[in-house]
Amino acid sequence: MNFKEIQKLLEKDLELVKKEITKSLDSPISFIGKVASYLIESGGKRFRPIVLILSSKAFGYKEERMYVIASTLEFIHTATLLHDDVVDYAELRRGQPTANILWGNEATVLVGDFLLARSFLKLVQDGDLEVLDCVSRATTKMAEGELLQLLKTNEPKTTEDEYLEIVKSKTAVLISAASEIGAILGNGTEEEKKKMRDFGMNLGIAFQIVDDTIDYLVEDQTMGKTRGQDYFDGKVTLPFIYAYKNSDDKNKTFLEELFLKEEKDKEDFERLFVYLKKMNAFDYSFNFAKSYVEKAKENITFLKEPFKNYLNILAEYTLERTI
Amino acid sequence: MNFKEIQKLLEKDLELVKKEITKSLDSPISFIGKVASYLIESGGKRFRPIVLILSSKAFGYKEERMYVIASTLEFIHTATLLHDDVVDYAELRRGQPTANILWGNEATVLVGDFLLARSFLKLVQDGDLEVLDCVSRATTKMAEGELLQLLKTNEPKTTEDEYLEIVKSKTAVLISAASEIGAILGNGTEEEKKKMRDFGMNLGIAFQIVDDTIDYLVEDQTMGKTRGQDYFDGKVTLPFIYAYKNSDDKNKTFLEELFLKEEKDKEDFERLFVYLKKMNAFDYSFNFAKSYVEKAKENITFLKEPFKNYLNILAEYTLERTI
Numbered sequence: 001m002n003f004k005e006i007q008k009l010l011e012k013d014l015e016l017v018k019k020e021i022t023k024s025l026d027s028p029i030s031f032i033g034k035v036a037s038y039l040i041e042s043g044g045k046r047f048r049p050i051v052l053i054l055s056s057k058a059f060g061y062k063e064e065r066m067y068v069i070a071s072t073l074e075f076i077h078t079a080t081l082l083h084d085d086v087v088d089y090a091e092l093r094r095g096q097p098t099a100n101i102l103w104g105n106e107a108t109v110l111v112g113d114f115l116l117a118r119s120f121l122k123l124v125q126d127g128d129l130e131v132l133d134c135v136s137r138a139t140t141k142m143a144e145g146e147l148l149q150l151l152k153t154n155e156p157k158t159t160e161d162e163y164l165e166i167v168k169s170k171t172a173v174l175i176s177a178a179s180e181i182g183a184i185l186g187n188g189t190e191e192e193k194k195k196m197r198d199f200g201m202n203l204g205i206a207f208q209i210v211d212d213t214i215d216y217l218v219e220d221q222t223m224g225k226t227r228g229q230d231y232f233d234g235k236v237t238l239p240f241i242y243a244y245k246n247s248d249d250k251n252k253t254f255l256e257e258l259f260l261k262e263e264k265d266k267e268d269f270e271r272l273f274v275y276l277k278k279m280n281a282f283d284y285s286f287n288f289a290k291s292y293v294e295k296a297k298e299n300i301t302f303l304k305e306p307f308k309n310y311l312n313i314l315a316e317y318t319l320e321r322t323i
Numbered sequence: 324m325n326f327k328e329i330q331k332l333l334e335k336d337l338e339l340v341k342k343e344i345t346k347s348l349d350s351p352i353s354f355i356g357k358v359a360s361y362l363i364e365s366g367g368k369r370f371r372p373i374v375l376i377l378s379s380k381a382f383g384y385k386e387e388r389m390y391v392i393a394s395t396l397e398f399i400h401t402a403t404l405l406h407d408d409v410v411d412y413a414e415l416r417r418g419q420p421t422a423n424i425l426w427g428n429e430a431t432v433l434v435g436d437f438l439l440a441r442s443f444l445k446l447v448q449d450g451d452l453e454v455l456d457c458v459s460r461a462t463t464k465m466a467e468g469e470l471l472q473l474l475k476t477n478e479p480k481t482t483e484d485e486y487l488e489i490v491k492s493k494t495a496v497l498i499s500a501a502s503e504i505g506a507i508l509g510n511g512t513e514e515e516k517k518k519m520r521d522f523g524m525n526l527g528i529a530f531q532i533v534d535d536t537i538d539y540l541v542e543d544q545t546m547g548k549t550r551g552q553d554y555f556d557g558k559v560t561l562p563f564i565y566a567y568k569n570s571d572d573k574n575k576t577f578l579e580e581l582f583l584k585e586e587k588d589k590e591d592f593e594r595l596f597v598y599l600k601k602m603n604a605f606d607y608s609f610n611f612a613k614s615y616v617e618k619a620k621e622n623i624t625f626l627k628e629p630f631k632n633y634l635n636i637l638a639e640y641t642l643e644r645t646i
Binding site: 027 | 352354403406410429432433434435436437440441443444448450452455459460462463465466467469470471474
């Protein structure tokens with residue numbers, strides 16, 4: 001069984017999530033629906049809703065509320081994508097022109113704000129303070145993570161700890177919230193909630209490390225990503241950090257200069273790539289991610305089948321995306 | 324008694340609001356505190372906290388919680404200012420360079436996101452679902468208002484109704500929320516809550532109409548605003564709408580052309596100004612604002628002194644800002 005089959009298995013559930021999304025985009029300003037649905041319906045994997053639904057079901061929870069909450073996580077995720085694209089001056093996402101290219105930075109920022117505000121309104125109307133606490137903590141942390149990443153742009157001396165902090169806060173906390181919410185909805189014990197929170201966090205860390213590593217390795221047509229995008233954007237990620245740490249002073253200088261070049265071209269990237277490969281930086285990164293997948297799987301050994309198996313498949317999936 | 328004296332009267336209360344603000348800016352990312360406090364401490368009037376505090380006291384409420392909630396409204400207001408400045412390409416606010424000029428659009432968007440998320444987290448931790456509902460409704464509406472304003476940029480045919488919708492949602496709803504929260508905290512009846520909500524709404528409408536009208540009349544050094552800024556930004560406001568509606572076809576064309584000119588200069592603005600003045604558009608706008616101040620005062624006739632008087636002074640203050 002693989003990720004696609006899980007998507008298939010949850011087809012009806014994801015249909016209900018989509019219904020909630022459509023309902024929430026209803027606004028007298030029809031432009032909002034246009035921009036938001038452009039992104040929300042353009043082939044997202046619904047990773048966060050899937051984590052939330054599987055986790056809820058693992059705790060025996062079946063109420064419709066789970067789809068409402070799942071839809072708010074997809075909204076929050078979408079809001080951060082919109083703001084990210086403005087921050088990164090991105091032109092393509094999932095192979096399509098980004099919202100900021102189509103409608104301008106201004107509208108993109110404001111539609112992101114709307115989605116964020118709308119998510120909170122939905123959660124407030126749902127009325128579960130524990131869920132609200134979990135999500136608003138995650139959202140606050142995400143903004144911190146994005147800022148930390150921005151501050152560390154063009155900083156070749158970024159450490160592994162700093163990188164992990166960015167990865168945790170910009171990506172993993174929302175997946176962690178998705179996972180914990182299942183335990184909250186299903187009345188898990190405090191210990192079970194913690195385990196699900198940790199599962200989501202470890203899963204999210206692996207997810208982002210793999211994302212950052214394959215950025216060096218392949219063009220991703222479906223994601224509309226250029227190979228080496230992070231390098232061109234000045235984003236320091238794990239392969240670079242590892243190679244830098246394990247280089248002598250001469251090579252450290254070589255890496256710094258290459259990373260801080262004003263006009264970077266494909267050849268610069270190839271030089272960096274060859275060096276990182278020689279240093280086994282990609283193997284290191286994948287193994288690092290793999291260790292987090294193992295931790296994630298450890299976290300949920302207490303769950304019953306078949307949901308333990310499904311969640312393990314999600315965890316494995318983060319690594320399979322390498323191909 | 325005037326607004327300054329009310330600020331003086333509430334000095335200790337506002338000190339407690341400021342304490343809450345400082346506490347909430349505490350983040351491992353010290354940059355956030357730097358950007359946010361630059362704006363929050365640079366001479367805002369604390370209008371929303373003042374409305375909330377006076378309204379709470381009018382209902383006999385005295386608990387410290389009111390300062391926590393007041394601080395979140397100031398945060399939300401600040402977040403929208405940050406995002407507005409990015410949307411408007413603004414360079415000056417309150418006579419100082421804007422955050423986007425000092426730290427770039429990226430950081431400005433993200434610090435705004437942080438403030439928004441942090442506000443919700445504080446309100447969730449405060450734990451009052453009625454307050455949360457009130458604030459998250461307002462925040463959603465605000466994003467809609469900003470978007471509507473953006474969509475109506477360079478639209479000389481914007482109607483008075485459309486303009487009022489923008490004014491209500493981008494400005495008045497948050498003041499309305501501030502006013503209603505006093506009644507919520509002080510256990511007012513549903514009818515009293517509605518009256519306070521209406522008071523804030525009418526007050527907020529007057530506030531914004533006056534703001535838009537004086538934009539045509541005076542440079543505002545303290546606000547760092549150029550005379551005619553809205554005209555140069557393509558923002559259609561009440562004086563223009565009134566003059567346009569009451570013009571014959573020839574003058575309508577004159578107004579449209581003047582408004583849609585690609586390169587607007589000071590002389591274009593003066594021509595527009597002279598025409599609007601001849602049409603009594605400024606008198607009309609001030610009288611329009613005044614009618615909302617009267618409505619606001621009507622809404623709170625039921626309150627006891629001295630708070631009724633204080634809130635009436637706030638209402639009058641929106642008009643006094645003309646000088």
